[in-house]
Amino acid sequence: MFLIKLISLLPFWFIYFLSELISFLLYHVFRYRLRVVRKNLNQAFPEKSQEEIIKIEKGFYRNFPKVFLEIIKSYSFKKEDWNKHVSILNPELPTSYLENGVPVIMMGGHTANWEWTAYSVGQIMGYPMEFLYKPIKNKSFNRIMLNLRERHGGLAVPKDQAMRHIIKRRKQIRTIGIIGDQSPSMGTQKVWYNFLNRETAFYVGAERIATMAGYATFFVDFVRVSRGKYELKFIEIAKPPYEKGQTGIIEAYIRELEATIQAHPSDYLWSHKRWKYTREEEEAHMASL
Numbered sequence: 001m002f003l004i005k006l007i008s009l010l011p012f013w014f015i016y017f018l019s020e021l022i023s024f025l026l027y028h029v030f031r032y033r034l035r036v037v038r039k040n041l042n043q044a045f046p047e048k049s050q051e052e053i054i055k056i057e058k059g060f061y062r063n064f065p066k067v068f069l070e071i072i073k074s075y076s077f078k079k080e081d082w083n084k085h086v087s088i089l090n091p092e093l094p095t096s097y098l099e100n101g102v103p104v105i106m107m108g109g110h111t112a113n114w115e116w117t118a119y120s121v122g123q124i125m126g127y128p129m130e131f132l133y134k135p136i137k138n139k140s141f142n143r144i145m146l147n148l149r150e151r152h153g154g155l156a157v158p159k160d161q162a163m164r165h166i167i168k169r170r171k172q173i174r175t176i177g178i179i180g181d182q183s184p185s186m187g188t189q190k191v192w193y194n195f196l197n198r199e200t201a202f203y204v205g206a207e208r209i210a211t212m213a214g215y216a217t218f219f220v221d222f223v224r225v226s227r228g229k230y231e232l233k234f235i236e237i238a239k240p241p242y243e244k245g246q247t248g249i250i251e252a253y254i255r256e257l258e259a260t261i262q263a264h265p266s267d268y269l270w271s272h273k274r275w276k277y278t279r280e281e282e283e284a285h286m287a288s289l
Contacts, residue, residue: 001147008075012228015069022065027058033271037061040270044196044261059266063224070228071115075151079123082152086120086230093234094175097216098127102240103174105210108220109181109257110269112230117222118177119152120232129154131177132162132205162205163212170213177220178206180253183274186282193254196261198275201282207249214240217249219256224267 007015026032037060041053048056074081094104108117122129131149133156136142149156154177157165166176180202184190190201210217217238223231237252261268277285 001144004072004075004144004148007069007072010073012073015073016066016227019065019069020062022069023062026065027061032061036273037270040196040274041265043198045265046197056265057270060268060270063266064269064271066227067113067115070113071148074116074119075148077119077123077152082120082123085228086116086124086232088121088124089231089233091125091234093236094216094218095125097239098173098175101173103172103176103213103215105176105178105206105215105217106220106234107178107180107206107217107237107253108222109179109260110272111257111260111264112222112224112267114179114222114269115149116230117220117232118149118154120230121175121177121220122153125175128172128174129177130157130165130174131155131179132157132159133179134159134182159203159205162209166209166213176209176215180206180250181257181274183276186277186285191250192279193251195254196258199279200275201277201279202250202254204250206253207247210238210240210249211242211247214242216240217253219253221256221260223260223264 010018027034034057037057038053041056045053045056077085094106097104106117106121108114118129118131121127131154133149135158136145146156181195182203184201184203189204191204192199192201194200195202206217209215216236219235219237221233221235223233225231235256237256238247238249
């Protein structure tokens with residue numbers, strides 16, 4: 001953590017100089033996950049020319065190191081720093097529920113600086129933030145990320161403990177952050193939808209939490225407008241009371257996420273191995289057990 005604290009004290013101009021250097025090394029020297037990125041882009045945007053794909057690809061490699069260096073830089077942020085770097089365009093939408101005793105779920109994706117989304121909302125809006133996370137296999141890195149994530153008052157909750165945790169705290173007024181585009185493990189409960197031109201599995205946790213606890217649900221559109229400057233817009237996708245059965249929360253979330261990716265394609269996490277298996281592969285795997 002000493003190195004993280006030290007980097008967080010560096011001026012932004014040096015942070016972005018370092019970001020450009022890392023970007024060059026990742027793309028031109030180490031070619032970090034370049035095959036994964038290019039394959040994902042070609043499958044997501046079959047209508048685009050190779051020239052357009054390469055332009056998005058280069059943009060991704062310039063943005064990718066910015067995200068992680070900004071995360072480290074924000075270790076030393078105060079509340080006034082969040083107000084300076086993140087503008088919430090319509091806080092009144094979730095606040096209207098929170099002020100009336102209804103907690104809200106905020107769903108985002110791996111777009112722009114997804115970590116800053118969770119860090120900034122609680123600091124700027126003044127309501128406690130809990131966020132569900134999928135533990136990282138590397139224990140040292142997982143510990144570092146938890147430290148960073150809880151630095152600004154958020155509470156990290158492992159996905160496999162989420163339902164029990166939320167039932168216990170059901171009536172407490174707070175926001176719950178969920179990154180909903182992670183790949184579910186084989187054998188876990190999921191739904192399949194078309195996402196970026198592929199049948200894709202999604203966790204059902206957000207929908208289960210919303211309907212069980214009666215929480216309002218928002219998509220968080222988090223957009224980079226310049227270096228270190230972001231705008232956050234809330235889009236309501238579901239509200240209580242809910243009827244029995246599916247509420248359309250996951251499908252509405254996917255459509256909003258796709259719209260954000262189409263508008264800002266270089267800001268998505270294309271190096272992520274999102275499509276690890278097909279529905280048929282999972283069915284064959286489960287049948288063999």
